[in-house]
Structures are given as C-alpha cells and as structure tokens.
Amino acid sequence: MRITCSPGFPGSMIGSIDLQPSKYYNAPSSNSQITDHVDPELVTIPYVEDLEFGSHFDAMKIMNGTYKDEMHVSYDVEFTIDVDKKGYITQFEHTFQLERYLDLVRTQSYKVIKTNWRGQIFHVMTYSYLEEVINTKDVLFRCNNAEDVFVVAELMPHRVGGIVVQPNNLYLHFRALISARDDLYPLDYMCEPDFDLSLD
Template identity: 95%
Template sequence: MRITCSPGFPGSMIGSIDLQPSKYYSKPSINSKITDYVDPELITIPYVEDSEFGLHFDNMKVMNGTYKDEMHVSYDVEFTIDVDKKGYITQFEHTFQLERYLDLVRTQSYKVIKTNWRGQTFHVMTYSYLEEVIHPKNVLFKCNNAEDVFVVAELMPHRVGGIVVQPNNLYLHFRALISARDDLYPLDYMCEPDFDLSLD
C-alpha cells in the first residue's frame, strides 16, 4: 500500500494513502527517505487474524447516509477524498506532523486485520494507532448501499496548531477502512509496505 509523506503547510506534512492499486502503480519508491529514520526491519504492514476485532465496531454509530452523502452535512474534510463511480474510496490525503508518520510506521500501526463482523469476513486496514481506531466515539460511514465497505472515522472540531478554530465544524479523521471487497482492495497490495517519505 502506497503511503506518502511530503512537506505541506509550515510545520506539517501532507500524507496521501492510495487505497487501491492504480493502473499507473509502480513498485515502491527507491528514493524514499524512510530508512533514514526507521529501522528497515520495522518497515512492514502486518497481516493479523483476530475474529473478535469486529466487535469494536458494534459500539460505534453507523451514520444514515453514505460517506459521500454525509460530506458537508455531518462532516468536512481537509482535502477531497477520492471515490470511484460506485462510491468506493480510492485515495485520501491529510496533514500531520512528520513524527506521527514516522511513529505510525515504527510501531507498525498501519496493518491489515482479518476479522468477522455482521456475520461475514472483513479485512480492516488501519491508518492510526489502535486506540484511535477502536475508540467507541468513532462513527462508521458505508461507501454505498451494498454495505460491504465502511470508513471508520473520528469527527473532531477543526484545529490549527492544536487550537480549535472552528468548534461547530466537524472534520473527518480517517482511522480505518473495513472491507469485504478483496477485489477492490487486494491483500497483496494492501500488505506491501510502500512508505514514500520525501523531505524536499
């Protein structure tokens, strides 16, 4: 899975996560600076089987509309999150501190978890620390009415430099993707670590 990090606004980085392999997808970047900061032996996206993990999602509110329907209604985003014609998410971008990105890689917080939920098998792709992914105040958005892919999100007031500047506007923080569509989100791609760090 391609997860990039490059300079953005002053004091922060812009991260981009390609959730699906693009037809233009290339092999992991050989120019990435990630091994300058993280031990190469830690650079991996673990695959874990935990049949009980899906129970965490039973504690979360499922929003009425799809992810796309709810945008600008129940939440806003820093950047547009790309979806295909059927509403499945293909890519998202967000800002964060460089140290958070490095620590997420170092702690192997980006991972794929096979679990059971709602009576079927799902794969959960995590993009945050575990405690952020399973927080009971998170909400779930279905990608479409097939209800075979969901977004796990935390909705928080907009902050700049740690200070709340828009208390009445909730911004979506993408914590995980729950997918029963291995055809759209293939495991060999999701588990391939492609952490592309650029500091230029």
C-alpha cells in the same frame, strides 16, 4: 499500499494514501527516505487474524447516509477524498506532524486485520494507532448501500496548531477501512509497504 509523506504547510506534512492500486502503480519507491528515520526491519504492514476484532465496531454509530452523502452535512474534510463511480474510496489526503507519520510506521500501526463482523469476513486496514481505531466515539460510514465497505472515522472540531478554530465544524479523521471487497482492495497490494517519505 502506497502511503506518502512530504512537506506541506509550515510545521506540518501532507500525506496521501492510495487505497487501491492504480493502473499506473509501480513497485515501491526506491527514493524514499523512510529508512533514514525508521529501522528497515520495522518498515512493514503486518497481516494479522483476529476474528473477535470486529466486535469493536458494534459499539460505534453507523451514520444514516453513505460516506459521500454525509460530506458537508455531518462533516468536512481538509482535502477531497477520491471515490469511484460506485462510492468506494480510492485515495485520501491529510495533514499531520512528521513525527506522527514516522511513529505510525515505527509502531507498525498501519496493518491489515482479518476479522468477523456482522456475520461475514472483513479485512480492516488501519491508518491510526489502535486506540484511535477502536475508540467508541468513532463513527462508521458505509461507502454505498451494498454495505460491504465502511469507513471508520473520528469527527473532531477543526484545529490549527492544536487550537480549535472552528468549533462548530466537524472534520473527518480517517482511522480505518473495513472491507469485504478484496477485489477492490487486494491483500497483496494492501500488505506491501510503500512508505514514500520525501523531506526535500
């Protein structure tokens, strides 16, 4: 899975996560600077099986509309999050501190978890620390009415430099993707670590 990080606004980085392989996808970048900052043995996306993990999502609220329907209604985003014609998410971008990105890689917080939820097998792709992924204050958005892919998100007031600047506007923080569509989110791609860090 391609997860990039490069200089953005002063004091923060811009990252993007390609949730689906594009037809132009190449092998992981050989120019990444990630191993200059993280032990190469830790640069991986673990695959684990935990059939009970899905029970964490039972405590979360499922929003009324789809992810796309709820945009600018129940939440806003820093950048546009790309979806395909059927509403499945293909890519998202966000800002964060460099140390958070490095620590998420270092702690192997980016991972794929096979689990059981709602009576079927799903794969959960995590993009945050575990405690953020399973926070009961998180909410779930279905990508469409098929209810075979969901977004796990935390909705928080917009902050700049740690200070709330828009208390009445909730911004979506993408925590995980829950997917029963291995054809759209293939496991060999999701588990391939492509952490493309550029500090130049």
